[in-house]
Amino acid sequence: MACSKSKTLAAGLLFAAMMLLAPSSIVLAADPDPLQDFCVADLDSKISVNGYPCKPTSEAGDGFLFSSRLARAGNTTDTPNGSAVTRLDVAQFPGANTQGVSMNRVDFAPGGTNPPHVHPRATEIGMVLKGELLVGIVGSVDSGTKLYSKVLGPGETFLIPRGLMHFQYNVGKVQASMVVSFNSQNPGIVFVPLSLFGSDPPIPTPVLTRALRVDASVVELLKSKFASGSYFDPRAVE
Ligand SMILES: *[C@@H]1O[C@H](CO)[C@@H](O)[C@H](O)[C@H]1NC(C)=O
Ligand SMILES: CC(=O)N[C@H]1CO[C@H](CO)[C@@H](O)[C@@H]1O
Numbered sequence: 001m002a003c004s005k006s007k008t009l010a011a012g013l014l015f016a017a018m019m020l021l022a023p024s025s026i027v028l029a030a031d032p033d034p035l036q037d038f039c040v041a042d043l044d045s046k047i048s049v050n051g052y053p054c055k056p057t058s059e060a061g062d063g064f065l066f067s068s069r070l071a072r073a074g075n076t077t078d079t080p081n082g083s084a085v086t087r088l089d090v091a092q093f094p095g096a097n098t099q100g101v102s103m104n105r106v107d108f109a110p111g112g113t114n115p116p117h118v119h120p121r122a123t124e125i126g127m128v129l130k131g132e133l134l135v136g137i138v139g140s141v142d143s144g145t146k147l148y149s150k151v152l153g154p155g156e157t158f159l160i161p162r163g164l165m166h167f168q169y170n171v172g173k174v175q176a177s178m179v180v181s182f183n184s185q186n187p188g189i190v191f192v193p194l195s196l197f198g199s200d201p202p203i204p205t206p207v208l209t210r211a212l213r214v215d216a217s218v219v220e221l222l223k224s225k226f227a228s229g230s231y232f233d234p235r236a237v238e
Contacts, residue, residue: 031100031121031184040064041094051185052090052097064095070105070179082112082170090185102185107177108133108170115193116167122187124160124180128152131176134169137161165192198226 032050040060041052069092074084089102096102102122106114108131116138126135135158136149151171152158160166170176196203197219208219 032098034098034100036098038064038095039098041090041097043091043094052094054097055094060094064093067093069093070103073175073177074105074107076107076109076112076175079109079112081115082109083107083114083168085114089182089187096185099185100183102182102187103179104182105177105179106168107175108168109175110170110173112170112176114168115191116165117192118163118165118190119160119182119184119187120163120190122182122184123162124166124182124187125157126160126178126180127157128154129177129179130154131170131174132172133176133178134171135166136169137164137166139164193222194226197222 036054038057038060039051039054040057042055043052045053047053067088069086069088072086074086076082076084084107086105086107087102088096088104090096093102108114132151132153134149134151136147137158137160139146139148140163150158168178196208202223205216205219205223209216212219
């Protein structure tokens with residue numbers, strides 16, 4: 001009796017310890033801390049590490065902490081989704097390597113959208129620069145898949161918890177734009193429509209008919225819209 005009681009107690013303590021440790025392992029999932037002031041990414045390196053190897057600072061020039069990329073609006077004319085993303089992650093801004101931050105600018109034509117997507121490696125915080133954007137965030141099953149949404153104007157901000165699906169939609173009559181920041185040098189992006197209907201090779205249709213509760217013809221139609229290469233415009237500033 002006493003033995004099984006102490007076993008229960010031990011199991012309880014172990015469980016409590018795991019619960020205490022769980023939040024810290026989430027914190028540790030952020031980008032690692034830098035070990036030096038600068039580690040300008042050597043984008044051409046063939047060495048594969050978690051991030052990029054550093055260029056010798058002497059070879060990096062002195063411009064690696066500055067960028068004008070986000071000063072220019074992206075061209076939204078004739079884009080499939082009516083928006084244009086200008087990325088400023090480590091691949092475009094090598095100075096961000098090891099620093100755990102990056103940014104994007106997104107421009108929207110009237111009625112344009114940044115389609116539902118997820119950043120697997122970062123929390124996002126953003127600000128509307130111009131126009132009126134509906135920003136929507138869908139909570140996970142834990143929160144009852146609740147849609148949190150609000151129309152925001154210039155100077156107003158929003159927060160996207162890591163890994164939650166979200167979108168923006170230009171509800172105004174003129175161009176809109178926003179800038180966002182991430183707590184990762186490489187937040188990653190998973191577009192929900194593209195992942196479901198444009199993967200290469202495609203997800204088998206029976207998986208999608210079952211998951212989406214529709215006929216195969218509906219799935220085939222959606223797949224045809226995202227056939228390889230038809231989703232991204234070659235003019236996209238990636
Ligand atoms: C934007 O893209 C359209 C369509 O390709 C093109 O005609 C136009 O010249 C571009 N505008 C700018 C400012 O580059
Ligand atoms: C969020 C998204 O997918 N945006 C894309 C919309 O289409 C334009 C043009 O193809 C791209 O620049 C964006 O990346």
